[in-house]
């Protein structure tokens with residue numbers, strides 16, 4: 083049986099590791115978007131809430147509604163609310179990141195219509211990633227508009243485009259300078275006293291002097307930080323395991339899989355495992371790029387990854403039907419295997435599909 087085993091104790095470890103790098107007063111905003119990076123957003127959010135996290139963040143409104151409906155009490159920041167979703171966002175008292183004049187106006191209209199006062203919002207700036215956010219020169223408009231609105235500015239933030247890059251990084255330095263200037267523009271304003279934040283996981287490790295008032299760790303809560311040395315301080319919260327369900331002995335020259343993906347260069351033993359691209363194993367893991375670990379040995383994926391099934395080369399591994407094959411887990415880094423297959427830990431983890439049962443280990 084396949085299983086994504088989730089060790090909640092490892093989440094605790096990562097939480098405390100991150101916390102130990104910060105001042106006591108610095109807030110933690112735990113990012114649980116995309117089903118908590120492919121694990122389970124509700125269980126992770128509950129655990130983070132019980133650890134005393136200040137806030138959690140999701141990407142879209144629907145993700146926040148699911149958590150609110152399931153009784154998550156701490157504030158939930160929505161990073162990328164869409165205009166169509168603002169009514170629902172209000173209904174569930176989610177806190178939007180406001181990133182443009184358009185959404186500012188529409189959201190304020192809605193709040194005034196509801197005769198609501200002091201609804202908390204967050205302002206997101208684009209300082210160089212060129213994804214979403216206000217431009218720094220829109221600050222006077224924002225402050226003026228806030229003053230005559232029913233909204234309360236809770237925080238102001240931006241996002242670095244390459245926080246993991248070795249320092250000194252020209253691009254990061256530039257973004258940091260722009261953000262520091264934005265912070266200055268909010269100083270000494272009556273009735274507007276936001277807190278500020280800039281750092282994601284690798285930023286927390288790379289720019290300890292920029293923790294400001296809060297940080298927004300995502301992937302590091304799950305055990306990775308985009309750098310081999312930083313990863314060592316963390317524990318992967320999940321392991322993905324499957325089991326060999328058939329073994330074939332094939333002759334030199336035989337082909338394996340769809341479209342003759344692999345030819346045996348020698349007489350070989352191949353294992354068949356019940357997991358495929360529909361489970362979230364990218365097709366790019368095929369053709370001996372990716373591997374599973376069996377009895378501490380690498381069994382490379384041969385031929386193409388099928389929808390439900392993968393074949394692996396076990397010629398040199400002493401194993402039998404029913405033996406466990408591990409894709410990633412403790413000491414088997416999802417980041418290294420992802421890198422070998424031209425992707426990143428984020429994509430691998432967040433794509434693990436619903437077909438894989440989640441198995442939670444509390445202690």
Ligand SMILES: *Cc1c(COP(=O)(O)O)cnc(C)c1O
Nearest residue numbers: 113241282283298299300301302
């Ligand atoms: C996803 C996200 C994060 C978390 O990033 P990690 O690299 O996973 O730590 C932080 N901030 C924003 C705006 C995000 O979209």
